[in-house]
Amino acid sequence: xxxxxxxxQKLKALKKRIVECRGYRIAQRNRALKLTxxxxxxxxxxxEGLLLKLCDPNFASEIFGNENRDAATNFGIELxxxxxxxxxxxxxxVDHIEKPIKELYKKTAFLTEYESKKDSTxxxxxxxxxxxxxxYFLHEGIPPTSLEAPECKEANxxxxxxxxxxxxxxxxxxxxPQSREFLRSAPNTIDLRMMINSYTDTVESxxxxxxxxxxxxxxxxxxxxxxxxxxxxxxxxxxxxxx
Numbered sequence: 001x002x003x004x005x006x007x008x009q010k011l012k013a014l015k016k017r018i019v020e021c022r023g024y025r026i027a028q029r030n031r032a033l034k035l036t037x038x039x040x041x042x043x044x045x046x047x048e049g050l051l052l053k054l055c056d057p058n059f060a061s062e063i064f065g066n067e068n069r070d071a072a073t074n075f076g077i078e079l080x081x082x083x084x085x086x087x088x089x090x091x092x093x094v095d096h097i098e099k100p101i102k103e104l105y106k107k108t109a110f111l112t113e114y115e116s117k118k119d120s121t122x123x124x125x126x127x128x129x130x131x132x133x134x135x136y137f138l139h140e141g142i143p144p145t146s147l148e149a150p151e152c153k154e155a156n157x158x159x160x161x162x163x164x165x166x167x168x169x170x171x172x173x174x175x176x177p178q179s180r181e182f183l184r185s186a187p188n189t190i191d192l193r194m195m196i197n198s199y200t201d202t203v204e205s206x207x208x209x210x211x212x213x214x215x216x217x218x219x220x221x222x223x224x225x226x227x228x229x230x231x232x233x234x235x236x237x238x239x240x241x242x243x
């Protein structure tokens with residue numbers, strides 16, 4: 001059945017109220033944050049997946065045997081590509097959270113809570129080091145990586161680890177004090193897979209905290225949005241609901 005003129009006007013007015021309500025603005029911002037977060041997780045999965053291939057002794061021997069130099073070269077190219085993508089998204093996911101949170105919660109107690117949580121999470125020496133790896137990529141190129149066989153291999157652990165060389169990294173002159181503190185206290189070789197897993201766990205914990213806190217403090221705006229969307233749904237023709 002065609003929509004009557006009066007119903008059309010009601011639908012138009014409801015859509016306007018939905019777009020203008022705070023719950024809708026918060027939900028839209030959080031959809032964008034979720035997209036950035038999932039890009040970061042996808043980059044982590046791809047890089048860790050490549051590193052985990054080294055658990056297969058056949059793959060490791062094919063890559064690093066003398067017979068197949070092209071395979072080793074291709075592995076190195078793919079490793080550097082995925083490492084670069086991971087570091088870029090590791091910084092972007094934090095930066096992209098910052099602006100909408102400051103806009104949505106300007107002059108509120110939650111903004112102070114958020115800033116405190118963010119600083120306690122991402123101002124650690126380790127997180128500062130990961131952040132400044134992005135600058136290393138920009139100004140120095142690909143960080144120096146090499147391969148190292150574990151002294152005592154556990155089940156399902158790689159036959160060869162990809163590691164960062166602490167000594168070579170320390171030659172970079174523009175590390176901030178926090179990053180330099182991390183490097184000085186780190187072992188001589190930094191296991192790349194352990195590093196990205198640790199940082200991903202940090203980002204994931206922060207994102208989960210932020211999502212839960214927003215649900216708690218925005219219960220009323222989200223409820224108002226739900227009511228408006230239910231009203232809109234009730235006005236839609238049945239064939240539109242089913243489609």
